[in-house]
Amino acid sequence: MADRIADIWGARTPHAKDAPWPVRVDLHLDEGVAEADVDRWVQSACVLCSNGCACDIAVKDGRMVGVRGRAGDVVNHGRLGPKGLYGSWQWNGDERLTRPLVRRGGVLVESDWDTAMDLVVRRSRELLTEVGPLSHGFYTSGQLFLEEYYTLAVIGKAGLGTPHMDGNTRLCTATAAAAMKESFGSDGQPGSYHDVDSCDALFLFGHNMAETQTVLWSRVLDRLHGPDRPAVVVVDPRRTKVADAAVASGGVHLAPLPGTNQALMNGLVREVIANGWVDRDYVDAHTLGYDELAATVEPCTPEHVAETCGIDPDDLRRAARIFGTSDRVLSTVLQGFYQSHQATAASCQVNNLHLLRGLIGSPGSGVLQMNGQPTAQNTRECGADGDLPGFRNWDNPEHVEQLARLWNVDPATIPHWAPPTHAMQLWRYAEQGSIRFLWISATNPAVSLPELPRVREILAREDLFVVVQDGFRTETAEYADVVLPAALWGEKQGTFTNVDRTVHLSERAVEPPGEARSDLDIFLDYARRMDLRDRDGAPLIGWHDPEGAFEAWKECSRGRLCDYTGLSYDKLRGGSGIPWPCDEDHPDGCDRLYADGVFPTHPDVCEDYGHDLLTGGATAPERYRARRPDGRAFLKAAEYAPPPEQPNEDYPFVCTTGRTAYHFHTRTKTGRSRRLRGAAPEPWVELSARDADALGVREGDLVRVESPRGRVEAPARVGRGRDGVVFVPFHYGYWDTDGDRHARAANELTMTEWDPVSKQPLFKLAAVRVTKLAGGTGPAPAPTTTASAPHDPASVPATRGEDDVREDVTSADPPAPPPTPDRTPGVLPHVAPKG
Numbered sequence: 001m002a003d004r005i006a007d008i009w010g011a012r013t014p015h016a017k018d019a020p021w022p023v024r025v026d027l028h029l030d031e032g033v034a035e036a037d038v039d040r041w042v043q044s045a046c047v048l049c050s051n052g053c054a055c056d057i058a059v060k061d062g063r064m065v066g067v068r069g070r071a072g073d074v075v076n077h078g079r080l081g082p083k084g085l086y087g088s089w090q091w092n093g094d095e096r097l098t099r100p101l102v103r104r105g106g107v108l109v110e111s112d113w114d115t116a117m118d119l120v121v122r123r124s125r126e127l128l129t130e131v132g133p134l135s136h137g138f139y140t141s142g143q144l145f146l147e148e149y150y151t152l153a154v155i156g157k158a159g160l161g162t163p164h165m166d167g168n169t170r171l172c173t174a175t176a177a178a179a180m181k182e183s184f185g186s187d188g189q190p191g192s193y194h195d196v197d198s199c200d201a202l203f204l205f206g207h208n209m210a211e212t213q214t215v216l217w218s219r220v221l222d223r224l225h226g227p228d229r230p231a232v233v234v235v236d237p238r239r240t241k242v243a244d245a246a247v248a249s250g251g252v253h254l255a256p257l258p259g260t261n262q263a264l265m266n267g268l269v270r271e272v273i274a275n276g277w278v279d280r281d282y283v284d285a286h287t288l289g290y291d292e293l294a295a296t297v298e299p300c301t302p303e304h305v306a307e308t309c310g311i312d313p314d315d316l317r318r319a320a321r322i323f324g325t326s327d328r329v330l331s332t333v334l335q336g337f338y339q340s341h342q343a344t345a346a347s348c349q350v351n352n353l354h355l356l357r358g359l360i361g362s363p364g365s366g367v368l369q370m371n372g373q374p375t376a377q378n379t380r381e382c383g384a385d386g387d388l389p390g391f392r393n394w395d396n397p398e399h400v401e402q403l404a405r406l407w408n409v410d411p412a413t414i415p416h417w418a419p420p421t422h423a424m425q426l427w428r429y430a431e432q433g434s435i436r437f438l439w440i441s442a443t444n445p446a447v448s449l450p451e452l453p454r455v456r457e458i459l460a461r462e463d464l465f466v467v468v469q470d471g472f473r474t475e476t477a478e479y480a481d482v483v484l485p486a487a488l489w490g491e492k493q494g495t496f497t498n499v500d501r502t503v504h505l506s507e508r509a510v511e512p513p514g515e516a517r518s519d520l521d522i523f524l525d526y527a528r529r530m531d532l533r534d535r536d537g538a539p540l541i542g543w544h545d546p547e548g549a550f551e552a553w554k555e556c557s558r559g560r561l562c563d564y565t566g567l568s569y570d571k572l573r574g575g576s577g578i579p580w581p582c583d584e585d586h587p588d589g590c591d592r593l594y595a596d597g598v599f600p601t602h603p604d605v606c607e608d609y610g611h612d613l614l615t616g617g618a619t620a621p622e623r624y625r626a627r628r629p630d631g632r633a634f635l636k637a638a639e640y641a642p643p644p645e646q647p648n649e650d651y652p653f654v655c656t657t658g659r660t661a662y663h664f665h666t667r668t669k670t671g672r673s674r675r676l677r678g679a680a681p682e683p684w685v686e687l688s689a690r691d692a693d694a695l696g697v698r699e700g701d702l703v704r705v706e707s708p709r710g711r712v713e714a715p716a717r718v719g720r721g722r723d724g725v726v727f728v729p730f731h732y733g734y735w736d737t738d739g740d741r742h743a744r745a746a747n748e749l750t751m752t753e754w755d756p757v758s759k760q761p762l763f764k765l766a767a768v769r770v771t772k773l774a775g776g777t778g779p780a781p782a783p784t785t786t787a788s789a790p791h792d793p794a795s796v797p798a799t800r801g802e803d804d805v806r807e808d809v810t811s812a813d814p815p816a817p818p819p820t821p822d823r824t825p826g827v828l829p830h831v832a833p834k835g
Helices: 082-087 113-130 146-160 174-184 193-197 214-224 241-248 261-274 280-286 290-297 302-309 313-325 343-357 376-382 397-407 423-432 452-459 519-530 546-557 621-627 674-679 689-695
Strands: 024-029 040-045 054-060 063-069 101-104 107-110 136-140 165-167 201-205 231-235 252-254 329-333 366-369 437-441 465-470 482-485 494-497 502-506 653-658 685-688 702-706 711-719 725-729 767-774 806-809
Touching: 024 082, 040 502, 082 214, 082 674, 101 113, 113 136, 113 437, 113 465, 113 482, 113 519, 136 146, 136 423, 146 165, 146 376, 146 397, 146 494, 146 519, 146 546, 165 423, 174 343, 174 366, 193 214, 193 366, 201 313, 201 343, 214 241, 231 241, 231 313, 241 252, 252 313, 261 290, 261 302, 261 313, 261 343, 280 343, 302 313, 313 343, 329 343, 343 366, 376 494, 397 546, 423 452, 494 546, 685 689, 685 702, 689 711, 689 767, 711 725
Parallel strands: 136 165, 136 437, 201 231, 201 329, 231 252, 329 366, 437 465, 465 482, 653 725, 685 711
Antiparallel strands: 024 063, 024 806, 040 054, 054 063, 101 107, 101 482, 494 502, 653 767, 685 725, 702 711, 702 767
């Protein structure tokens, strides 16, 4: 038995390059439950990160009592991470919402479904009559199922006609979608997890994979412990476990100052060009924009970049050489880029590196613009984030007509007169009073949005009717007029899609508690009570259950890049998840995209016409067509610009926020797991050893971190990060504290600024000062097993759990990867010569 708190990634199963990743099946059962006691195992996949690890849920006496990894799944080959093992069902206690709540006399009181939904529908109809659809906003999640997102999108876009729809995916990975649209013409990951097994070099840009996707990092570790190990290069201001592995592999750890990613990336691109590592045949045949890119990066010498970023210029040269001379390179990108300054511009430079070398669409070579949530891909595909469903272009009249025909509504009903409303603008409209009905589902913005004092003021507005749909009484629910109790994972059925486009079916294992309903049932009930109709007078929503919603979605996806028409619930049962596109001609799905160097940039198929990466200005359709991309990718360029907030005399440090391996989002689930809570029970403030010494701060001392917006007070971890940078984990809010003192959540510090293209907030940048408040009574509650390890390991007890996970390393054949098609479905071929 293994302690998977102490050993996050589990036992090693090393293998050589191009060899399949071995199977290791992880199993954890509730205390006192033996495997023989389990009544049945129910197929699902984990929803506590974006990896999408397939698992089976153990059920006994109508309760979830354990999980087991699925050996035959292409994503995880049987493995599960600590959150999946210890946080999947352990939250299902007596703190769940079981009945609707309504506000009476300023207090939330229990009610019934008819009363609660009557209040929601009455206020919705009043505002639609008095003001119109622009009075309504929907703010959803990256944790619902595909069927629920699609139903919500149809309600909002075809039923009400509001453009004000987005998800908390705007906070975590909107830049992933934006960067792929800018470079490749559409959302949709080009790469595959199988590329880890075949790469010669692995670049991680702002991606602490060891904590955010623990099972994927296990896959990397198994390559690093085998022969032919890849060189690892990581860009991160903190000394993470990934950075440790980079140094050990003979790679490079680049630790730029927060806010300088674009300067660093321009330097890397310049080195690849200057050293002649560009595949000119590929670039000439399959891209546009080389000359502008080369001219933009020419001044970005290693010395110039080093001065801006605070790095060694020779480290930049070494990193560029690894990229420029390795035969196969896989790159991953995540929050360190997405939530920082010039997010889309920097992420596009990662795409540029691969395009310049022609390293895309083949084994070991590709890009994974990662997601942060388990179903974020579905939020984007289905249009619950404001985009049109099926990766359609809101500025393309034919795409709008397609949806109008599918839904049988007037095209004018579907909002397409302006770009969809992004989350930050949605909240601003609520602040200004134009949005007066705000429906929040499966997310906790009172902890997760930036500048929390402002968010609390918005939620408390008298003229804003707030509906909160959740499984728990969160900090956000406390501001609601109506709270709707929702079923959670294991209590409902549906599908969802992970980072590398693999679709899994999650079956219902147990009944939801009390009167809680699935999110799909809640949305269907709203549509029925609102009497939403199509242009012929028939009900707008023609489905009544998850499988019916999935079949409707398949028709919406037909012929698009995210084609699901070859999938069905029956096909997804029993075996592995299957990656889209999956259609009649590609019944097993597609492992990689763009093997032939043809991209969905043709004006008739592209999801977006692009933007200026510096200003966010949109490219007009006419100008886009005039460039005649016709299947060629774009090499997008942008100069570095200083971040909007920098350290100064009053606030001499820069604060960055982030995640730990043991918690997910605002801990509504993981904070209720005894094992996970024990590993990271409270927030902490991470300082470099030199900064701590200068401040007179020792391990565990109570410190205050202040920005111009708010403060956080927590014990100090004297860690291994770079000088001048403070780290605060973002998971911790107030649902499990006494009193209303707001000095715990990291977003008390952050600012209301966002990337001009992706509109993703800048969580990684806040100028702060640090003050010692009192001496400590012990070490900080930060884990020792992660990037938050102490500078002096001997001074802090090691983070441990219990030996309670069985890891079975078997000789079973690993699942075979899906095929990579010669031509990607849903993408038009080159139709005109360049120029």
